Amino acid sequence: MKDLTNHAHQTDIAVHTAPAQTEWFKTIVRTADEGVWLVNREGITLYVNDAMTVFLGYSPYEILHQYIYEFCAAEDGLLLRTQLHNTFEGNTQKFTLRFRKKNKETVSLQLHIRPFRRENGLVTGIIGTLNYMSKQQINQKHEPCPECAHLNKQKDDFITMASHELKTPLTSIKAFTQILQHNSVGDTSASAVYLRKIENQTNRLMKLINELLDVSKIRSGRFTIMKEWFYLDELINDVVSEFPMRYPSHALRKTGSTDKRIFADPDRIRQMILILIHNAVKYSPHKDAVEIDLSVKKDSVRIDIKDYGIGITEEDQRRLFQPFFRVVDTEEKEVPGLGIGLYLSAEIVHAHQGSIQVTSAKGVGSTFSCILPIQSTL
Amino acid sequence: MSKTVVFIDDEQDILEAVQIILESSGFRVVPFTHMKSVQDIVAAQPDLILLDVLLVGQSGKDICHSIKQTPALQSVPVIMLSAHPLSKLKTVMKQAGADGYLQKPFELDTLVKTVREYASAQEHPQKTV
Numbered sequence: 092m093k094d095l096t097n098h099a100h101q102t103d104i105a106v107h108t109a110p111a112q113t114e115w116f117k118t119i120v121r122t123a124d125e126g127v128w129l130v131n132r133e134g135i136t137l138y139v140n141d142a143m144t145v146f147l148g149y150s151p152y153e154i155l156h157q158y159i160y161e162f163c164a165a166e167d168g169l170l171l172r173t174q175l176h177n178t179f180e181g182n183t184q185k186f187t188l189r190f191r192k193k194n195k196e197t198v199s200l201q202l203h204i205r206p207f208r209r210e211n212g213l214v215t216g217i218i219g220t221l222n223y224m225s226k227q228q229i230n231q232k233h234e235p236c237p238e239c240a241h242l243n244k245q246k247d248d249f250i251t252m253a254s255h256e257l258k259t260p261l262t263s264i265k266a267f268t269q270i271l272q273h274n275s276v277g278d279t280s281a282s283a284v285y286l287r288k289i290e291n292q293t294n295r296l297m298k299l300i301n302e303l304l305d306v307s308k309i310r311s312g313r314f315t316i317m318k319e320w321f322y323l324d325e326l327i328n329d330v331v332s333e334f335p336m337r338y339p340s341h342a343l344r345k346t347g348s349t350d351k352r353i354f355a356d357p358d359r360i361r362q363m364i365l366i367l368i369h370n371a372v373k374y375s376p377h378k379d380a381v382e383i384d385l386s387v388k389k390d391s392v393r394i395d396i397k398d399y400g401i402g403i404t405e406e407d408q409r410r411l412f413q414p415f416f417r418v419v420d421t422e423e424k425e426v427p428g429l430g431i432g433l434y435l436s437a438e439i440v441h442a443h444q445g446s447i448q449v450t451s452a453k454g455v456g457s458t459f460s461c462i463l464p465i466q467s468t469l
Numbered sequence: 470m471s472k473t474v475v476f477i478d479d480e481q482d483i484l485e486a487v488q489i490i491l492e493s494s495g496f497r498v499v500p501f502t503h504m505k506s507v508q509d510i511v512a513a514q515p516d517l518i519l520l521d522v523l524l525v526g527q528s529g530k531d532i533c534h535s536i537k538q539t540p541a542l543q544s545v546p547v548i549m550l551s552a553h554p555l556s557k558l559k560t561v562m563k564q565a566g567a568d569g570y571l572q573k574p575f576e577l578d579t580l581v582k583t584v585r586e587y588a589s590a591q592e593h594p595q596k597t598v
Contacts, residue, residue, distance in 0.1 A: 263486060265575075270577070
């Protein structure tokens with residue numbers, strides 16, 4: 092039998108040599124093979140060890156004080172948010188999450204997260220240990236159980252069919268509304284105004300259905316793009332020419348040009364630009380101008396959409412592209428929407444191997460900048 | 470002489486609305502809620518066929534194949550209509566061998582412009598709307 096007396100004695104000594112113990116523990120955590128990530132209640136990073144920087148390719152200074160959500164794949168943002176919330180309730184969670192590395196590759200990591208408690212028992216943060224997944228584990232994860240696969244397919248089929256069924260009556264409503272509008276050209280009566288309202292609301296409902304369908308596709312991995320060569324400037328000019336009809340309250344000023352054909356999905360790029368323009372108008376209710384600027388830089392084109400609206404706080408900017416996130420204006424007024432548009436925009440840009448970012452100041456306005464490669468390889 | 474448009478859609482209201490829109494723009498419209506026989510379409514002598522993708526008990530894709538295999542209709546452009554997302558609609562159009570597509574719900578102006586372009590074209594290159 093092994094004599095543990097001496098071992099117990101050594102442990103006792105170690106526990107009571109606090110300064111040395113602190114340094115040992117720091118070194119152990121810092122040099123561990125597993126990644127260690129500590130966040131506060133808001134999800135802001137308080138500590139990462141060396142392994143984490145190796146996993147993601149960022150320096151510690153690029154991760155510290157940043158939201159953990161910024162480093163996970165957009166489609167897993169909601170999962171992470173839910174799991175962190177559950178952990179604050181006192182539960183321990185073990186799950187797999189996809190992270191975006193600095194070189195834009197995606198890496199699947201296994202997380203084991205638990206509440207980080209102070210001596211008084213108060214949960215002040217969450218500590219997570221992270222590990223690479225083996226190829227076998229990744230394969231197992233990507234092979235859902237037959238029952239799950241069947242249920243997922245049923246869900247996807249249902250959403251597709253439901254959105255189709257919702258659009259069919261909308262087609263009739265829109266067509267008859269337009270017929271009535273066509274027959275009442277020049278009519279300034281209340282009926283003509285009501286018809287315009289019916290059409291606007293029909294279009295709004297259509298947009299919501301399409302966005303929900305797109306989110307469903309993203310989350311089930313069925314979001315696709317169909318690339319072709321087209322002139323970006325022509326697409327933007329179309330959007331600019333349609334703007335006065337869509338948004339009579341604002342003027343859209345276009346500057347710059349690219350004079351470039353890009354290899355991208357024109358419908359998705361148009362959708363992304365319309366979302367950004369729609370938001371620019373929506374979040375600048377007391378202003379009357381929106382700007383769009385085009386430029387070329389090396390092998391990419393850049394689209395800047397600027398408004399002079401309510402602006403976005405730094406804290407909100409970090410979470411802006413997460414699904415279902417909503418910005419609340421300074422007067423805490425509810426701005427209608429589902430919090431899907433920017434998430435979709437980011438997904439569209441990422442699907443083209445591009446990038447999207449925002450610069451904004453509260454009360455001054457926001458500029459959303461999209462950079463798209465002229466010819467991406469995917 | 471006005472151009473003839475055959476429109477196949479199982480939604481009676483949509484059929485009626487499109488008929489009103491196109492007839493007020495000078496087209497003759499022959500509506501069908503389903504296709505019994507491709508000969509019904511031949512008899513209408515269409516300059517253009519508007520065809521819904523999803524019909525009760527029938528596939529617009531199969532109907533398009535039948536149309537394109539009928540000598541009297543081979544040169545008649547077919548435009549597929551659907552509330553499907555654009556990417557899916559484009560794929561269906563290609564698989565069916567159709568000439569164009571129009572997504573529901575459509576703008577009145579877009580419908581008339583598309584029909585006018587296809588119905589009056591001597592040759593019918595693939596176009597998108």
